[in-house]
Amino acid sequence: MTQPSNFKLLTNETAIALTKKLGLIHTNDSLQCNEIGDGNLNYVFHVTNPDTNKGVIIKQAVPYAKVLGESWPLTLKRAAIEANALIQFGSYCPEFVPKVYYSDEQLAITIMEDLSHLKIARTGLIDGNHFPLLSKHIGEFVAKTAFYTSDFHLEPSAKKEVARNFTNPELCKITEVFIFTDPFFEEHPGEFELELKVAAQTIWNDAELILEVAKLKQCFESEQEALLHGDLHTGSIFASDIETKVIDPEFAFYGPVGFDLGQYIANLLFQAITRPAAEKEEIFTYLQEFLDTFEETYTALWNSDNKSPYSKVDGYLSYVLTKFKSDAYGFAGCELIRRTIGLSHVADLNGIENKETRIAAKTATLKVGAYLIKNRKELNIPTVNEIVKQYTLASYSTL
Numbered sequence: 061m062t063q064p065s066n067f068k069l070l071t072n073e074t075a076i077a078l079t080k081k082l083g084l085i086h087t088n089d090s091l092q093c094n095e096i097g098d099g100n101l102n103y104v105f106h107v108t109n110p111d112t113n114k115g116v117i118i119k120q121a122v123p124y125a126k127v128l129g130e131s132w133p134l135t136l137k138r139a140a141i142e143a144n145a146l147i148q149f150g151s152y153c154p155e156f157v158p159k160v161y162y163s164d165e166q167l168a169i170t171i172m173e174d175l176s177h178l179k180i181a182r183t184g185l186i187d188g189n190h191f192p193l194l195s196k197h198i199g200e201f202v203a204k205t206a207f208y209t210s211d212f213h214l215e216p217s218a219k220k221e222v223a224r225n226f227t228n229p230e231l232c233k234i235t236e237v238f239i240f241t242d243p244f245f246e247e248h249p250g251e252f253e254l255e256l257k258v259a260a261q262t263i264w265n266d267a268e269l270i271l272e273v274a275k276l277k278q279c280f281e282s283e284q285e286a287l288l289h290g291d292l293h294t295g296s297i298f299a300s301d302i303e304t305k306v307i308d309p310e311f312a313f314y315g316p317v318g319f320d321l322g323q324y325i326a327n328l329l330f331q332a333i334t335r336p337a338a339e340k341e342e343i344f345t346y347l348q349e350f351l352d353t354f355e356e357t358y359t360a361l362w363n364s365d366n367k368s369p370y371s372k373v374d375g376y377l378s379y380v381l382t383k384f385k386s387d388a389y390g391f392a393g394c395e396l397i398r399r400t401i402g403l404s405h406v407a408d409l410n411g412i413e414n415k416e417t418r419i420a421a422k423t424a425t426l427k428v429g430a431y432l433i434k435n436r437k438e439l440n441i442p443t444v445n446e447i448v449k450q451y452t453l454a455s456y457s458t459l
């Protein structure tokens with residue numbers, strides 16, 4: 061793969077020099093810089109003025125996936141895709157994304173608003189923090205980005221032009237392999253505890269399930285409904301009790317709307333599965349609010365801004381929303397399974413120290429995942445609530 065010859069990995073010193081050169085932090089004093097990336101793919105430099113606490117974030121891609129090693133080369137173009145997606149999303153809902161101050165495709169960097177005053181939603185939820193506006197905000201974010209980038213709003217030829225700029229084959233391949241393929245084949249297993257082998261085998265041997273995953277993978281690969289974030293899990297969201305910001309859209313591409321919906325749903329479900337019974341309800345409130353807000357916002361945009369000659373046809377909006385939701389539950393099921401027996405695990409599950417409790421939670425996760433995939437066409441949140449309770453009770457009762 062050819063990479064731009066003038067790519068150079070930043071150091072703390074060059075990150076500070078660049079910030080000063082661009083005049084992004086006005087100071088005569090010295091600035092500080094730390095590399096804070098806990099991510100799997102990139103470096104994140106936090107440049108601050110210690111006197112005022114003002115800062116910027118410089119995110120830099122490297123020509124391989126940090127977590128997968130240098131043997132998995134990855135285009136630096138993902139940095140430009142991330143910067144452009146943040147700008148595009150920011151044009152529809154600036155309140156939900158960091159401001160982009162500068163980007164450089166050759167250096168593969170994006171310089172953006174420092175969000176250190178917020179907490180990554182996954183960490184906050186695990187710590188038992190409450191985020192009363194999180195789901196409302198993410199529901200609005202997905203509805204607006206999904207509607208405004210679709211054929212319902214853009215001229216179809218203009219949409220294809222945008223889609224071309226967000227062609228992202230290498231990052232899509234990560235999803236195709238690690239979400240939609242490897243976890244479902246015994247001969248390409250990911251990493252998981254030996255105690256999960258039987259539950260994993262139940263998945264691999266379930267012909268009905270495997271056929272449904274094939275259909276979902278096909279949907280992911282071939283349907284260009286809207287510009288997606290592409291990795292909308294709770295680790296890609298910064299939140300407080302009043303603010304919500306979506307980061308890290310390097311997987312952005314034109315795909316099925318249900319994928320973004322499903323990633324968020326699944327990552328809330330890890331919490332619903334792992335929390336004690338009395339604390340599960342809060343998560344189901346988040347889930348219901350998320351889908352309700354998505355639907356209300358999308359419906360309002362459809363009624364006011366839909367340019368399709370068919371927009372007023374009876375039943376059309378309802379057909380579109382029903383499809384989004386059924387795809388969403390299916391994709392959520394794939395995410396639940398891949399985070400359990402695939403390559404990239406989540407702290408919600410892996411952070412459970414007691415091994416038996418962890419295995420019980422993971423077993424329930426696999427069962428809920430399979431159920432969502434197979435029953436995606438007739439699901440709603442109250443039913444998902446019942447299923448989660450039923451499977452967690454069954455798994456935990458064997459302890």
Ligand code: ADP
Binds near residue numbers: 104
């Ligand atoms: P990756 O693409 O490598 O997964 P992320 O974009 O998820 O990287 O960023 C990794 C970490 O860096 C985040 O979890 C967060 O702690 C920190 N980070 C990223 N962007 C910002 C930001 N704008 N403000 C503050 N911290 C950030």
Ligand code: MG
Binds near residue numbers: 099100101291308310
């Ligand atoms: Mg990332």
